[in-house]
Amino acid sequence: MKDNNKIVYLDNAATTQVSDEVVALFVETEKTNFANPNSIHALGIKNAKNVQIAKENILKSFRLNKHKVVLTSSATEANNLAIKGYCLKYSNRGKHIITTNIEHPSVLECFNQLRDHFGFNVTILEVDSKGCVSASQVKEAMGKDTILISVMALNNEIGSVNPISEIADVVHTFPKANLHVDTTQAIGKIDLDYSKIDMFVVSSHKIHGLKGSGALIYKSSLSFLPLLSGGGQEDGFRSSTVSVANASTIALAIKNAFKEDRNVIAELRNKLVEGLNAIDGVELNSDENCSSYIVNFSLSKKKASVVVEDLSNKGIFVSSVSACNSKKEPYSYVVKALGKSDVLAHNTIRVSFSKDNTLEDVEIFLKELKNTLEVIR
Amino acid sequence: MKYDHIMVRFGELSTKGKNKKEFIRVLARNIRNALSSFSTLEYIVRLDHIYIKLNDNNPDEIIGILQGISGIHALSLVLKTDDEISNVKKVALELIKMESGNTFKVHSKRANKKYPIISDQINREVAGEILRNTNLKVDVHNPDILLSIEMREDGCYIFTKTYKGAGGYPLGVGGKIMHMLSGGIDSPVAAYLLMKRGLRIECIHFASPPYTNIGVIEKLKDILAKLNTYQESIRLNVIPFTKIQEKIYEVADESYAITLMRRMMFRLASELAKRRKCLACSSGESVGQVASQTLESINVINAVTNLPILRPVITYDKIDIIELARKIDTYDISIRPYEDCCTIFTPKNPKTKPSLEKVLEYEAKYDFDSLIKEALDNIEIIYSKKED
Numbered sequence: 001m002k003d004n005n006k007i008v009y010l011d012n013a014a015t016t017q018v019s020d021e022v023v024a025l026f027v028e029t030e031k032t033n034f035a036n037p038n039s040i041h042a043l044g045i046k047n048a049k050n051v052q053i054a055k056e057n058i059l060k061s062f063r064l065n066k067h068k069v070v071l072t073s074s075a076t077e078a079n080n081l082a083i084k085g086y087c088l089k090y091s092n093r094g095k096h097i098i099t100t101n102i103e104h105p106s107v108l109e110c111f112n113q114l115r116d117h118f119g120f121n122v123t124i125l126e127v128d129s130k131g132c133v134s135a136s137q138v139k140e141a142m143g144k145d146t147i148l149i150s151v152m153a154l155n156n157e158i159g160s161v162n163p164i165s166e167i168a169d170v171v172h173t174f175p176k177a178n179l180h181v182d183t184t185q186a187i188g189k190i191d192l193d194y195s196k197i198d199m200f201v202v203s204s205h206k207i208h209g210l211k212g213s214g215a216l217i218y219k220s221s222l223s224f225l226p227l228l229s230g231g232g233q234e235d236g237f238r239s240s241t242v243s244v245a246n247a248s249t250i251a252l253a254i255k256n257a258f259k260e261d262r263n264v265i266a267e268l269r270n271k272l273v274e275g276l277n278a279i280d281g282v283e284l285n286s287d288e289n290c291s292s293y294i295v296n297f298s299l300s301k302k303k304a305s306v307v308v309e310d311l312s313n314k315g316i317f318v319s320s321v322s323a324c325n326s327k328k329e330p331y332s333y334v335v336k337a338l339g340k341s342d343v344l345a346h347n348t349i350r351v352s353f354s355k356d357n358t359l360e361d362v363e364i365f366l367k368e369l370k371n372t373l374e375v376i377r
Numbered sequence: 378m379k380y381d382h383i384m385v386r387f388g389e390l391s392t393k394g395k396n397k398k399e400f401i402r403v404l405a406r407n408i409r410n411a412l413s414s415f416s417t418l419e420y421i422v423r424l425d426h427i428y429i430k431l432n433d434n435n436p437d438e439i440i441g442i443l444q445g446i447s448g449i450h451a452l453s454l455v456l457k458t459d460d461e462i463s464n465v466k467k468v469a470l471e472l473i474k475m476e477s478g479n480t481f482k483v484h485s486k487r488a489n490k491k492y493p494i495i496s497d498q499i500n501r502e503v504a505g506e507i508l509r510n511t512n513l514k515v516d517v518h519n520p521d522i523l524l525s526i527e528m529r530e531d532g533c534y535i536f537t538k539t540y541k542g543a544g545g546y547p548l549g550v551g552g553k554i555m556h557m558l559s560g561g562i563d564s565p566v567a568a569y570l571l572m573k574r575g576l577r578i579e580c581i582h583f584a585s586p587p588y589t590n591i592g593v594i595e596k597l598k599d600i601l602a603k604l605n606t607y608q609e610s611i612r613l614n615v616i617p618f619t620k621i622q623e624k625i626y627e628v629a630d631e632s633y634a635i636t637l638m639r640r641m642m643f644r645l646a647s648e649l650a651k652r653r654k655c656l657a658c659s660s661g662e663s664v665g666q667v668a669s670q671t672l673e674s675i676n677v678i679n680a681v682t683n684l685p686i687l688r689p690v691i692t693y694d695k696i697d698i699i700e701l702a703r704k705i706d707t708y709d710i711s712i713r714p715y716e717d718c719c720t721i722f723t724p725k726n727p728k729t730k731p732s733l734e735k736v737l738e739y740e741a742k743y744d745f746d747s748l749i750k751e752a753l754d755n756i757e758i759i760y761s762k763k764e765d
Binding site (some may be wrong): 254305306309310312313374376377 | 587588589590591623626
């Protein structure tokens, strides 16, 4: 990478740059409110209050009053606690669980584990060519034995958006069943009625917060078998000393996420899509119903890993399927699930925006992408 | 009672007539460098052994380091004592009591021919002392404990523990070689084998960004850090190879691309070897492993140079190479998933029996010499040095 070039960061679905506000709050909290919120002395009691306020603020941002918050280390951990903690707690009610074929691995692997090691029956719904499942698909799959449905709100690779509200209505006609939604990529980016969702998750670093900080937000009537046993913090669902700084900063990050101007992002997206459509050998995987924040496309004639490497050398950072591996060709199971060919699934590129991106970023990206595609074999 | 010296044996060196002195000098220097962090060690360099006086340093770590140094056949932890026989018996008894086992054998060597008691008699006296004072029994064929006694002019050395060394020759006695390092499993192993035979290596790597990942260079640095165990400082020459590689695909049929690519690599390596005063080049090729490593391919590829090309793992099975890679701790680094120059351009059906005529015909289509010169003028050099 040349140092004198401006950096164009378009990999915000992988992680975002932490905001100055969050860093300042983190430092201040760690410096002044460092006491363990479980301690019974004055400092501890004060911090327990600080954690409580942070959680109230989180619920306020989501407009919730019947939910609770468990602070975790990541959205992956929150998904694990929600899915495994819930299923293992309520397995006496039924052992059928449902998810989709484009979930994040932190959801899919939980389902695999429950199937392979705990005897659950798993139904995996297949998305349509736009990357969505329908409420009627969910309804059809549900039965007397079904206790959990997990559907992501916004897909991390292509940005497709599922009809969560309609799915919630279906799920709640079955009294034993609850709905888990992986909302990692969705916070502030699409409209969602969070009060209809029984369990959902937050990853702080995807919304300009800190890495190592996440949350599970759940209907207060629910209970979980804890994955981490110990001192019984977080209502016994997640033992570990609670970080007051993580609590405060994730609350701030969520609050800020809801303030974002989505119209600006939509402009960026339109500009990008327009440019991509004009390039030969580029096929879009994200359609107009997808979130503006994520634009995924495939290359029919070039190797995506090489293009990403070349762009990276020019200071432009986007995502390919995964690190290139000569032995085992990586491919996007999400793009494959849309019914695309192997070549397209092997050669996907994801551009993902944040509030910090500008039209100039998109212009530079398009220009350099064209150059790269011309130059490389 | 504790061991106070490490005895270093040379093995194969001992057969090297006139050069022996020089070899020992180089080995002693390599040992001193490797152990430089232990400032209180003392070295006694002789024509038959090198003794390292421990001066209370912990021997375990030192032995571990010594086992990585080429040119050492074996190591023993020894106790030096007065050679008066009653004293030898006393010390031997105490030493053997520290060992576990049920059977023993005493093996004496009278290097000091002036010593009044012959070896056999020393064996008997010492064994008798042990038999009288312990429950151990003698087993001359498969003893649990082999107690060795060496009578030398400056005293008596007693030991029970011998450790295998790396073998080979002291690093540097064999001159310098230009080694082609891809980052895969084979080339680091080949480098190790060369160093073990006393050759100093300099490495050459061909980078084709953006077709190769920038992570490969980090991977190479990690591999070199492992190889620094055997050679403290290694120079890596990263050759910008993209233009040449792209040109090859323009002028040649895809099935010949690998052959041409390897020929260009050997040209670059030979040219750089000459500039850096290396008398040979080396690679991690193993015959038959891939299309470019059939005898026919090697023949056509090798035709570009008149320098000797050493291929230390040429007859090794992959499984044996992997075993060595694990031993020198480069395997886990080598299998990191990054594209290297050999993988990304891989054609579907590479020629296993390329014809030299055809190759020359393709190469005549473009002035590759100027590209080679340009590549050599734009080398990025990275030094890998052993950390203290």
